[in-house]
Amino acid sequence: MERPLTKNIHAGRQPLSLKEYTTTGGYTALQQVLKNNTPQEVQQLVQKSNLKGRGGAGFNTGMKWSFVPMGADAPRPKYLIANADEMEPGTFKDRLLLEGNPHQLLEGMIIAAYAIQANISYIFLRWAYKKAARVLEQSIHEAYEAGWLGQNILGSGFSLNMHLHTGAGRYMCGEETALLNALEGKRATPRAKPPFPQVSGLFGKPTIVNNVETLCCVPHIVNNGAEWFQSLSYSEDSGTKIYGVSGKVNNPGAWELPMGVTMRELIEEHAGGMKKGYRLKGVLPGGASTDFLTEQHLDIKMDFKSVAAAGSRLGTATMVVMDDATCPVGFVHNLQHFFAQESCGWCTPCREGLPWVEKILLTIEKGEGKQEDIELLQMHTQLLGPGNTFCALAPGAMEPLQSAIKYFREDFDRHIREQKCPY
Amino acid sequence: MLSNEEIQDIDHEAAKLPYKKAAVIEALKIVQQHRGWINDESVSDIAECLEMSAAEVDSVATFYNLIFRSPVGRHVILLCDSISCYVMGYKNIYEALQQKLKIKFGETTADQRFTLLPNACLGCCDHAPALIINGELYTDISIETLDDILLKYT
Numbered sequence: 001m002e003r004p005l006t007k008n009i010h011a012g013r014q015p016l017s018l019k020e021y022t023t024t025g026g027y028t029a030l031q032q033v034l035k036n037n038t039p040q041e042v043q044q045l046v047q048k049s050n051l052k053g054r055g056g057a058g059f060n061t062g063m064k065w066s067f068v069p070m071g072a073d074a075p076r077p078k079y080l081i082a083n084a085d086e087m088e089p090g091t092f093k094d095r096l097l098l099e100g101n102p103h104q105l106l107e108g109m110i111i112a113a114y115a116i117q118a119n120i121s122y123i124f125l126r127w128a129y130k131k132a133a134r135v136l137e138q139s140i141h142e143a144y145e146a147g148w149l150g151q152n153i154l155g156s157g158f159s160l161n162m163h164l165h166t167g168a169g170r171y172m173c174g175e176e177t178a179l180l181n182a183l184e185g186k187r188a189t190p191r192a193k194p195p196f197p198q199v200s201g202l203f204g205k206p207t208i209v210n211n212v213e214t215l216c217c218v219p220h221i222v223n224n225g226a227e228w229f230q231s232l233s234y235s236e237d238s239g240t241k242i243y244g245v246s247g248k249v250n251n252p253g254a255w256e257l258p259m260g261v262t263m264r265e266l267i268e269e270h271a272g273g274m275k276k277g278y279r280l281k282g283v284l285p286g287g288a289s290t291d292f293l294t295e296q297h298l299d300i301k302m303d304f305k306s307v308a309a310a311g312s313r314l315g316t317a318t319m320v321v322m323d324d325a326t327c328p329v330g331f332v333h334n335l336q337h338f339f340a341q342e343s344c345g346w347c348t349p350c351r352e353g354l355p356w357v358e359k360i361l362l363t364i365e366k367g368e369g370k371q372e373d374i375e376l377l378q379m380h381t382q383l384l385g386p387g388n389t390f391c392a393l394a395p396g397a398m399e400p401l402q403s404a405i406k407y408f409r410e411d412f413d414r415h416i417r418e419q420k421c422p423y
Numbered sequence: 424m425l426s427n428e429e430i431q432d433i434d435h436e437a438a439k440l441p442y443k444k445a446a447v448i449e450a451l452k453i454v455q456q457h458r459g460w461i462n463d464e465s466v467s468d469i470a471e472c473l474e475m476s477a478a479e480v481d482s483v484a485t486f487y488n489l490i491f492r493s494p495v496g497r498h499v500i501l502l503c504d505s506i507s508c509y510v511m512g513y514k515n516i517y518e519a520l521q522q523k524l525k526i527k528f529g530e531t532t533a534d535q536r537f538t539l540l541p542n543a544c545l546g547c548c549d550h551a552p553a554l555i556i557n558g559e560l561y562t563d564i565s566i567e568t569l570d571d572i573l574l575k576y577t
């Protein structure tokens with residue numbers, strides 16, 4: 001089983017230096033691309049590999065790049081941004097890649113920038129990742145020294161500058177258009193689409209925003225080809241995926257595995273099963289803003305299509321396990337508290353609706369709920385659903401709520417009937 | 424008044440960007456690094472430095488939760504209150520901190536030693552519960568290990 005993204009990352013070890021990275025085959029993909037390929041060829045290769053965005057939405061990466069205006073009259077400068085904001089509760093996969101093998105990200109970014117002919121790139125890193133910040137600063141410095149960044153890289157005529165930008169908090173900064181506003185020094189509210197960032201992004205110029213894990217796949221696709229990348233997977237969606245499990249399991253962690261391993265394999269084998277005395281009650285398969293799945297879904301494949309068919313989303317593929325000693329109402333209240341707090345306040349349904357949802361859930365949790373409260377919650381899952389808000393934060397917040405009411409209705413009813421939390 | 428060092432650092436950031444205003448978040452972080460928090464005077468000073476209005480600076484400052492617009496203690500504790508830490512019992516840690524420090528979320532100890540704040544997921548959910556003090560990450564926290572951690576900060 002191949003683990004291209006993490007084969008050189010070992011727990012407790014220092015991140016790979018530039019020297020170590022190059023001796024393990026690093027920067028050969030970049031050399032090859034600069035020497036032999038046109039930008040369009042790189043776009044087509046990545047599109048053919050069927051690499052889908054690892055930031056949550058799962059859009060074909062090569063296709064996204066192909067929307068960027070190319071040629072002599074294209075607006076300049078163009079930008080390439082690595083989204084390293086990783087703030088979805090329950091998600092801890094990009095940290096592994098950032099801290100373990102920073103040059104892999106840099107090489108992926110330089111190739112991606114070449115493919116869209118961007119001359120300026122940013123890594124948008126969340127404030128809390130202090131170690132990653134130190135590691136990336138050092139790596140960017142090394143890459144400039146070695147001539148992988150800067151003017152006329154390897155005499156190819158292609159130039160790229162790279163900057164590390166650390167945020168000042170707020171989940172919203174991870175939404176790609178809000179991220180652009182944050183980089184421009186504004187409040188991180190999202191922008192209307194269209195125009196899409198590919199056409200009019202940072203400072204009004206064509207911009208691509210990709211997740212860290214997405215970009216880390218790129219050098220390997222160049223080195224080994226599109227078919228190889230597809231062959232890594234157990235399913236239609238190509239490649240490997242960094243999966244994670246947290247909650248009351250014996251061995252919480254993150255692992256790179258073929259795309260499409262089952263939820264059962266992840267929880268029972270890699271995460272070592274539930275801790276003694278606990279049973280699995282529900283799972284958020286891909287972070288806080290994905291619908292609950294339950295024991296009956298354990299045999300589904302963890303890929304974009306299969307998880308969607310089961311009524312949820314692959315999201316970030318870092319799952320949170322809810323055990324049978326944890327109150328589902330309290331669990332969902334915690335999630336809604338997060339979303340209400342992180343709402344940027346730009347649009348009314350989200351700004352007003354989420355605090356209301358949070359309050360209703362608290363009332364139920366405290367044993368003061370009424371039967372009508374459930375209907376009120378259900379109404380919100382409609383009103384804050386897709387299409388009614390400016391960005392995906394509020395619809396994402398409704399996913400675990402609507403599915404909690406569906407699967408754990410009896411728990412909600414008991415709180416109301418017994419006028420207390422039964423947990 | 425901003426110090427020469429602060430102005431230099433802000434100018435350095437602004438030079439990387441197409442216009443000065445775009446450096447406002449960096450500027451806020453720089454001033455906070457030196458002074459611990461952002462008071463009204465700093466808001467005006469940054470506004471002047473970046474050729475924008477104080478209201479504009481404040482609208483940005485108040486958006487980001489890690490820009491402090493009130494004074495904080497010498498050490499800032501950010502305790503993760505998101506979902507994996509919830510499942511793994513961050514509330515017990517919060518209770519222990521409340522007892523030890525006699526403060527709740529949003530408060531500062533009387534001796535100005537600690538400010539305690541909740542923070543969203545710190546990205547180490549496989550080692551929950553987690554907290555950060557002055558940028559330093561602590562994971563797999565238990566009530567037993569809490570004292571040793573706090574002792575490092577005087």
Ligand SMILES: Cc1cc2nc3c(=O)[nH]c(=O)nc-3n(C[C@H](O)[C@H](O)[C@H](O)COP(=O)(O)O)c2cc1C
Nearest residue numbers: 053054055083085086087174175176210211214392
């Ligand atoms: C509220 C919100 C927060 C998001 N946070 C992140 C994030 O932290 N990291 C990330 O890569 N994508 C995040 N996304 C998704 C981005 O908007 C975007 O789709 C992604 O960065 C695109 O990269 P990809 O195509 O490589 O997946 C977020 C989306 C929303 C709505």
Ligand code: SF4
Nearest residue numbers: 345346347350390391
């Ligand atoms: S849905 Fe929420 S987070 Fe998104 S724009 Fe509207 S208010 Fe802001």
Ligand code: FES
Nearest residue numbers: 503507508545548
């Ligand atoms: S939920 Fe606490 S670190 Fe992720």
